[in-house]
Amino acid sequence: MSKRTPPQTVGPVEGEALLETLSARFAANPHRHPGIAWADVRAKLEAQPARLWALSEMERTGGEPDVVGLDTNADEYLFVDCSKQSPEGRRSLCYDRAALDGRKKHKPEGNAVETADALGATLLDEAEYRRLQELGEFDTTTSSWLLTPPAIRARGGAIFGDYRYGTVFIYHNGAESYYAARGFRCVLRV
Secondary structure, three states: OOOOOOOOEEEEEEHHHHHHHHHHHHHHOOHOOOOOOOHHHHHHHHHOHHHHHHHHHHOOOOOOEEEEEOOOOEEEEEEEEOOOOOOOOEEEEEHHHHHHHHOOOOOOOHHHHEEEEOOOOOOHHHHHHHHHHOOOOOOOOOOOEEEEOOHHOOEEEEEEEEOOOOOEEEEEOOOOOOOOOEOEEEEEEO
């Protein structure tokens, strides 16, 4: 996957089922989105079918997306993967295409940056990851690749985060590395 997948849509039955799943998750976790009404979020989703498709892919791969805020400047709701651990369907990936191409053997099936891009989303950056961790304890037994600053990436590295011992840790690794317990979390703007 080297280029963004063209926007997809979900059928009416699948779309309604997804909206019900998202609505139930939204209602069960009010601490993630104080002051935001589901009716407003749903209206935005119904007006942007490509975003609903992206959420269906985030859900299908184990992300359990939920609204975690509103960017008032852009008038966009922020959906983030809120699964307890890094989404199971998005693990064992190196960081990006350059890292994947650089591996001579034992290549993973893909990379985090392009997979997120194909979903129409982006990897969480360090600040977004830390904000997510304020809403609960995520990645207590896994870790998640994070959008890496260009200066680190230019030196062959990439960053990832996890939550251990009551603390958010941000680490570095070679971008070509991959592990069964490391995936990535997305943010999708709607």
